[in-house]
Amino acid sequence: MDIPRIFNITESAHRIHNPLTPEKLATLGAVLRLEAGTRVLDLGSGSGEMLCTWACGYGISGIGVDLSQLFSEHARLRADELGVADRVKFIHGDAAGYVADRKVGVAACVGATWIGGGVAGTIELLAKSLSPGGIILIGEPYWLQLPQTEEVARGCLAHSISDFLTLPDLIASFGELGYDVVEMVLADREGWDRYEAAKWLTMRRWLEANPDDDFAGEVRAQLTFEPKRYVTFTREYLGWGVFALMAR
Ligand code: SAH
Numbered sequence: 693m694d695i696p697r698i699f700n701i702t703e704s705a706h707r708i709h710n711p712l713t714p715e716k717l718a719t720l721g722a723v724l725r726l727e728a729g730t731r732v733l734d735l736g737s738g739s740g741e742m743l744c745t746w747a748c749g750y751g752i753s754g755i756g757v758d759l760s761q762l763f764s765e766h767a768r769l770r771a772d773e774l775g776v777a778d779r780v781k782f783i784h785g786d787a788a789g790y791v792a793d794r795k796v797g798v799a800a801c802v803g804a805t806w807i808g809g810g811v812a813g814t815i816e817l818l819a820k821s822l823s824p825g826g827i828i829l830i831g832e833p834y835w836l837q838l839p840q841t842e843e844v845a846r847g848c849l850a851h852s853i854s855d856f857l858t859l860p861d862l863i864a865s866f867g868e869l870g871y872d873v874v875e876m877v878l879a880d881r882e883g884w885d886r887y888e889a890a891k892w893l894t895m896r897r898w899l900e901a902n903p904d905d906d907f908a909g910e911v912r913a914q915l916t917f918e919p920k921r922y923v924t925f926t927r928e929y930l931g932w933g934v935f936a937l938m939a940r
Pocket of ligand 1: 710
């Protein structure tokens with residue numbers, strides 16, 4: 693059981709699989725005023741950068757669940773590297789329906805809300821693991837400007853315009869679900885560039901090392917078209933942020 697192989701190729705060198713820079717990830721930990729010993733659950737934890745750096749910088753302990761075997765292995769290596777392997781645990785598996793054995797102070801899903809079938813379902817899932825008064829973190833794209841056509845939405849790799857909301861509508865939607873938005877850290881274009889452009893060099897290097905692989909054609913096509921697609925669409929139209937929520 694794993695994610696589609698193309699992501700394990702294109703994002704194999706990413707530590708952060710979202711448009712937040714390392715600085716913004718640290719800012720997020722700081723603005724949440726995390727106390728040492730706080731337990732954090734992260735569904736779709738990727739290569740574990742959030743839990744590992746927060747364990748290192750803020751003394752939290754954490755559990756991450758991720759469907760990519762490769763990213764989960766990278767997460768364990770990162771925990772060793774930062775000396776926090778005794779405090780963070782990474783489980784390779786499907787996070788759909790995952791509920792922590794012990795309640796946590798922070799329950800997060802950062803850039804993987806399909807795990808709960810969308811933002812609302814993911815908030816509902818995370819809430820099952822949360823201590824009273826705890827914080828839910830949702831990382832999600834939003835439209836910087838609403839696409840004029842469905843073609844533009846597809847250029848942003850969305851299925852349709854309705855996949856995402858504008859920032860005001862996204863913020864309002866959390867309220868409609870009964871949550872206060874108590875903090876947020878938004879990505880900027882530099883962060884988007886780091887997330888997207890890092891894939892290009894990874895693809896190029898991978899192609900040089902694996903010219904005869906079954907995926908070489910697909911990776912070649914992506915490397916050829918992705919830079920133009922990204923600057924034409926995603927970079928112009930999509931924002932991204934992590935929103936901290938507390939039940940009203
Ligand atoms: N939160 C991480 C990763 C975001 S990318 C970060 O911000 O760096 C989305 C992640 O979701 C990938 O690591 C992918 O492997 C994982 N994923 C996709 N489907 C999943 C599922 N059903 N259960 C658990 N993880 C999943």
